[in-house]
Amino acid sequence: MHDNKHELKVLMLDGATGFYRVQRYRVGDFFGPVDLGIHLAFKHNALTIGAGLLAGSVFPGSNRLIFAGISPCWHGFYVSSMGGAALIFDNLGINMLSLIGKAPHPSLLYLNRNHGEEIEVELVPVVPERIWDQGRKGVYAVMEHAIHLFGPRYEKDPRVLAVGPAARDSDFGAIGSAPVKKGELTHVDTWAGRGGFGSKLFQEHGLVGIIYGGTHIDEDFRDRSVADQWFQDKFNQRMAAKDMEVTTKYRYDPKFNTGGTFGVNYAAMDGDILAFNYRTIYWSQEARRDLHERFILNHYLKQFNQETIQTKQQRNCGEPCAAVCKKMHGRFKKDYEPYQTMGPLCGIFDQRAAEQLNHHADRLGFDAISVGGTLAWLMDCLDDGLITPQELGVDRVPKWEVANFDVVGDSMHTTRREYTVAVWGQKICAPSCTGKGEAGA
Ligand code: SF4
Numbered sequence: 001m002h003d004n005k006h007e008l009k010v011l012m013l014d015g016a017t018g019f020y021r022v023q024r025y026r027v028g029d030f031f032g033p034v035d036l037g038i039h040l041a042f043k044h045n046a047l048t049i050g051a052g053l054l055a056g057s058v059f060p061g062s063n064r065l066i067f068a069g070i071s072p073c074w075h076g077f078y079v080s081s082m083g084g085a086a087l088i089f090d091n092l093g094i095n096m097l098s099l100i101g102k103a104p105h106p107s108l109l110y111l112n113r114n115h116g117e118e119i120e121v122e123l124v125p126v127v128p129e130r131i132w133d134q135g136r137k138g139v140y141a142v143m144e145h146a147i148h149l150f151g152p153r154y155e156k157d158p159r160v161l162a163v164g165p166a167a168r169d170s171d172f173g174a175i176g177s178a179p180v181k182k183g184e185l186t187h188v189d190t191w192a193g194r195g196g197f198g199s200k201l202f203q204e205h206g207l208v209g210i211i212y213g214g215t216h217i218d219e220d221f222r223d224r225s226v227a228d229q230w231f232q233d234k235f236n237q238r239m240a241a242k243d244m245e246v247t248t249k250y251r252y253d254p255k256f257n258t259g260g261t262f263g264v265n266y267a268a269m270d271g272d273i274l275a276f277n278y279r280t281i282y283w284s285q286e287a288r289r290d291l292h293e294r295f296i297l298n299h300y301l302k303q304f305n306q307e308t309i310q311t312k313q314q315r316n317c318g319e320p321c322a323a324v325c326k327k328m329h330g331r332f333k334k335d336y337e338p339y340q341t342m343g344p345l346c347g348i349f350d351q352r353a354a355e356q357l358n359h360h361a362d363r364l365g366f367d368a369i370s371v372g373g374t375l376a377w378l379m380d381c382l383d384d385g386l387i388t389p390q391e392l393g394v395d396r397v398p399k400w401e402v403a404n405f406d407v408v409g410d411s412m413h414t415t416r417r418e419y420t421v422a423v424w425g426q427k428i429c430a431p432s433c434t435g436k437g438e439a440g441a
Contacts, residue, residue: 007025011119015099015102015205022094031053032095060247063318072200080195082177083325091214092112102204105206107206109209110123110146110153110212112153114155139163147180147211151183156214157180159213161201161209162365175201176362195367256268259327261325261336262339270292273291277379294407295344309327314328338369338372341373346379347400350408379398
């Protein structure tokens with residue numbers, strides 16, 4: 001909650017002119033980034049980014065950063081959210097940032113509130129293609145570049161929202177962000193994935209990224225004993241105990257000897273497995289169960305359990321959180337949805353192959369779920385001969401022959417970088433795209 005608990009403070013920025021001001025809304029007329037986001041979306045086609053009144057409080061999960069606006073994917077109002085990213089946003093001493101208008105040149109937006117009453121706002125023109133080709137490439141390069149450029153101006157670690165080439169060339173570009181620790185970008189990336197808000201940020205507002213942070217401290221709700229009393233009344237448990245109970249799946253579920261959405265969903269799905277662009281829905285239950293046992297339980301999930309769960313490679317999104325839902329293997333973060341769409345749905349059942357494909361999509365800044373679905377459909381068309389490899393600019397068709405499927409070799413065949421990049425390049429990116437991956441990834 002903020003200085004004046006009865007109002008929401010929104011930094012309105014018109015990228016076209018660089019003009020900005022803080023607009024105040026009475027709590028009661030509006031309550032947070034979703035309902036105010038609807039108002040501003042339909043009034044200004046604004047992209048509103050912010051947190052609710054409980055951000056910064058002791059309540060778990062209250063620090064998700066909310067993105068609200070008209071989605072370029074489906075042209076209706078949409079809300080997407082990113083774990084933990086509102087914790088640093090709260091240090092700006094505002095509730096929301098609302099973007100209207102488009103910067104005349106692709107730019108980085110710098111926001112900082114350093115001990116003062118005023119927020120420092122700068123729009124710095126950049127050449128996105130040059131940034132995307134640096135260091136860790138794509139989305140990650142934007143984060144690194146912003147930290148390099150502006151990091152020294154912050155007293156506490158800032159955070160960066162970033163887009164990649166997918167935001168320029170498709171309507172389902174995502175916004176990515178990884179927590180910064182002691183000036184270094186971590187590998188625990190978090191995403192506002194659905195709805196194409198990365199595409200909106202780039203194409204409608206001219207922004208490649210936003211770096212934000214500050215030193216502002218609010219009087220947020222931190223009275224644990226009052227919160228515990230509320231939880232006691234409602235659930236007969238203290239808040240932390242209830243939190244531990246409801247987040248079991250995301251941390252470690254002893255019922256399945258695994259954890260996280262990837263672990264628990266795959267352990268539990270049995271014959272409900274979906275693979276090969278949903279072709280499995282036409283299979284018998286026995287055939288699906290057989291696939292689940294041989295390819296998932298005995299390989300894909302087994303690798304995950306050995307490499308991630310047994311070695312306790314779990315992190316949080318930046319928010320101190322008991323769920324520690326971010327399941328890692330080195331620099332790769334394993335969530336169920338992207339590792340399903342760019343896994344079994346594409347005919348990939350091996351972690352090494354799925355890691356390559358998922359990481360590549362992340363670097364390009366795609367909504368991983370959407371691009372996985374599209375890719376699986378294109379693979380299906382190639383396998384059925386409905387599209388020729390030449391039409392997609394590739395030199396092969398995927399190996400989807402289930403009878404003699406080589407779970408490691410055939411998965412890698414399908415994920416081969418040159419192959420999948422060419423598929424994206426020809427069919428998803430703009431005609432100007434070289435098809436070789438603009439991020440050089
Ligand atoms: S670690 Fe996971 S569950 Fe916990 S707040 Fe972050 S995104 Fe949510």
